[in-house]
Structures are given as structure tokens and as C-alpha cells.
Amino acid sequence: MNSSRPNAKYFEFTLFVDYGNLRYLFFALCFLIYATIISANMVIIVTVLLEKSLHEPMYVFICLLSVNSLYGSAGFFPRLLFDLLSDTHLISRASCFVQIYVIYTYAFCEFGTLAVMAYDRLVAICQPLHYRARMSVRKAVRLWAAAVSFPALCVCCVVSFTIRLPLCGNKLERVSCANRAVVDNSCVDTSHVNIAGHFTVFTCIFIPFFFVLYTYMRILVVCRQGSAEVRGKALQTCVPHLMTFVIYSCSVFLELVISKYNNDPVATAVLSLEYLIVPSISNTLIYGMKLPQIRTAVVRRFRIKIKIKKMVSNPSLLS
Template sequence: MRSNNSLNPSYFSFALFSDYGSLRSLFFSLCLLIYMTIISANVVIILTVCLDKSLHQPMYIFICCLCLNSLYGSAGFFPRFLMDILSDTHFISRPFCFVQMYIVHTYAGNELTLLTVMAYDRLIAICQPLYYYSKMTLRLVMQLLIFAVLYPICFLGYFFYLSTTLTFCGNKLQRIFCTNWSVVQLSCEDTTVNNITGQFVALASIFAPLFFVLYTYLQIVIICRKSSSEFRGKALQTCLPHVLTIVNFCISVICELSLSRYNADEVNPLIIALLSLEFLIIPPISNPLVYGLSLPQIRGVIFKFVKIQ
């Protein structure tokens, strides 16, 4: 009989990492530069919104929280990833694997709910401008932010709990970080409940918010069609960064979900690595750049601060 340890290993191994040889330092430096860029770009937006009183408005508060979430998700991936690049072994303890899984998945869930809340904010600002400040009070903003954080946790918490109770027959993960599906695939048990729960979680935490975003923009388009060209120009200016962020994040989510639909042995490891990195690198870098460069209010404050220095 196999021992209990072989049936339920206390650690997992990332099988996609390989020996980079002389290129190891180059890859490490490149990834460290990307991580530092993510931190710097998001911190600039956060400090800009926090320090300038003219930006203490709902839209900019939501942008600030979006950047905070990018820092949260990056912190759950990059430190460990940088260690793995330099290491000859790529083992991760079972508890830390589930912690990383929780951070990465809640980062994605928070990102989508924050973008949904921002869509509601744009809906009120464009369709009901006279009632905007009476509706989007500080209290409502805080309630929406709490909702954006708790909504994905409520669904993902039970989902991850089911995964932690499984018994595993293997420990090789065909990924460069821990994901729920890659871990569940190693289970010796029937995972039907996990699969059904996963479909429900995907419906509630991904597709439901996206349908609401589509609804808000349908209402905005209807209002814009009935309005003047000047009004449409202002609406486009405020909505374009959000639309770009939504499209970019949806592409990232599609890439990530597509990985769970195929057997890892049938996909080129480089493609798996690139799609995984796209999910965790592109949105955290593009969000501060899109909002920092597209919104004149934020761009003006940043340029003013740079000139003062």
C-alpha cells in the first residue's frame, strides 16, 4: 500500500519551469523590471488620487482601488515567481499554494466587480448627471467598494474550501503558479461537485458582472444617440478608459479560462506560460497607463507634480 504522504503530498511542484542556464539572470532582471514597473505605475496613480483633493470624487476613488487591487494581485504572484526563476527546485508547500491560489483568484474577482461598479458610476454620471452627486455619496461609494470586495469572496471561499478537502494522487502542476483547476486535476476523488460549483462560480462572478456592464453601456449608447455631439464627445472621453480596461481584462480572463479547457500535455508549455503571464502582467500595467494618460484630470495633476519637483 502507498503511504498517506504519497496519496496526499504536502507540497506541489511547478512542472513548467526549466533550466534557463545563462539566460536565468536575464529573465530574472526582465521580470523584476516588469514588477517594479507595475508597482511604480500603480503607486503613482494611488498617490495622485490620495494627495489631490480635486480627485476625491467617486470615479477617481474607484480608479485608486483598481490600482490597489493590481498591487494585491501582483504581490501574490511575482515574489514567488522571481524566486522560482533563480531556484533549481520549484516546490511550493500545500498551504502556501492555496494562499497563492486565493490571492490570484480574488484579485481577478475584485478586478471584475470593481469594473462593474465603475460602469454603474458612469451610468449615473451620463444618464442622470443632475442627480449624480446626490446619488453617488461617500456612503454609497464605500458600500459599493465593500460589495466589490465581498462579492467574489462569498463565491470563491466555498469553492476553495472544496479544493482543500480533496485527496491528491500527484503533485506536479502544469502551471507557473497555483490555480484551482490545475490543483483539482490532481485529485484522486470524484470532482463532480467541484466542477458544478466552478461553473456556478464562473456564472456568478464573471458572466453576471459582464452582463451588467453590457446593460449599462447599452443605456449609455441610447442616451448618447439622443444627445448632442458635444455630449457624446464628453461621454466618450470619460468612458473610453473604462471600455479599454474592460476589453483588456476580458481578453485576459478568456486566455486564463481557455487554459483550463485543454489538457496541459496537449499545449505548448511556452503558450501556457505566456497566457498565464498575460493574465497577471498586462492589466496591472495597462490600468494606470490608460487612466493616467487618458483622463486629463489625473494627467494634469501628475504633470503639475512633476514640474513642481
């Protein structure tokens, strides 16, 4: 670490280099990915909100997953697009900590939402006669709010500890702000921040992870003992959720492993972007293609919009 303390008001991303005209290609690619994430998730959100037949807990959770994807990508992509076209790659101290908070709460809230969705499926399949009494849209939103409030509070505590650290450097070997990268620039002992970070990771990632595994063990037992109709219902509603859970879990655990054990900062930065990009796109593809209710509603909304445009452009169709 540097012995002299640099300007602590700014951090510098050191992995951005001058690729010449290639940076415009990278900008176009990232912009396309961001536009895809926004448009795909907005389709899911608007469809669930407008279709009364989708005002059920399961579809509300899918809508909340899309909202979380928009939230997380908004904390990352605008800054990345700006840096790709900028000659200087500085970010203010305040903006850096805001980005850390947004990205981390996105990651942990995703696990919380998936855990609540697993509970919803557990009740629907294992106790179908009591499902209406135990689950409603209002209860679903309350469960989701409880599941994401604790991670948001934990991240707030960790970030508040990091903000107070005196810094002997301002270099971040990343393309976005990360709490560990900021802590590495500290001049003092950071054990209390590390303990808070490990506690947050354990409670906000591993506990929801093992809870989801537990619910699917219960669901598997019921399916093996149940009829073909029960197995068919479980297959239709659980496979999309299970695919989303596996993809996101692999992305997050990959980020945890490479950030801790990989000594190549470029590979670490590139691979760590997966949990911000892949789940946000795959969620909409999985639920749009696997759940016929959402697929049918999207197609119907699209056809209505096309029909209205044709009527506006050709008034004779109204007669």
C-alpha cells in the first residue's frame, strides 16, 4: 500500500485500458445487453401487472424478480457504459459506496426472493387444500418484504463500517466498486469489517440456499408419494424456479470463489460480472418460455397492441 494518502474523494478503476476503437464495440455490446435486460424484464412486469389472471403469489414473485433485476443492472450498467467512453475512470467516494450498496442488495435480495418462492411452491404442492388460506398476494408481498429487509440492513451495516476506514490507496482492480476492493486500500486493521462481511454472506446467501434445498427435498418426497397429477403440477411450476435458482447460485458462488482465490484481476473482474448479467436475462427467458400462463398473456398483449396500431393507421378497419 502507498504510504502517502491520496485524494480520498475518488477511486480509480485500474482495469480500464485504452483499446482504441474497440471500446466502442464493447460499449455497443454492453448497451445491447442492458437494453435487453430492461426490455425483457419490463415485458414481464407490465404483463403481470395488467393481467388479472396473473395476480397470484407465484406471478407476483416473478414480477419482483424482474424488478430486482432492473434495480441491480441500474446500479452497474450506466456507470460501466460511461467508463467505456471516458478517458478518465474515476468515481467519487459517495457514488462508489452507493454502487456497492445497490449491487450487494440486489445479489442478496435475489436469494431472499428465491427462498420465498420456494416456500410458496412448498405450500402449493404439499398442502394444496390450505394454500388459499396461507398464501395470498398481500401475504406474498409481506413475506418478500421481510425476506429482503434483513439483507438490506446487513449490507447497510457493512458499508457503514467500510465508509469509516481510513484509506492509504484509491486503486480498484475492478470495473465496478466492490467492498473487498475498497477494504484492501485501508491503512488499519479491517477484521471487524471482514467479520461483518462473512456474517452477511452466511445469513443472506447460505441460509436461503439451504432453505431452498430443504423445500425441494420436501417437494420431492411428496411427488414420489403422490399421483401423476401432483407430479405434473410440480414439474410445471417448480422447474422454472429450480432452473433460476441453479443458474443464480452458480453465478454467485463463482463470484465468491474467484474473488477469493483467483490472483488474475482481469479474469476476476470479467467473470464476476456473470451474476449481474446472466440471471437478469435468463430469468425472463425461463419464465417466459416455461410458464404457459405468462407466455400466453405476453402474446395476447402483443397481438392487441398490433391490432390497435393497424386500426389507427387504417381507420376503415373500425367500420
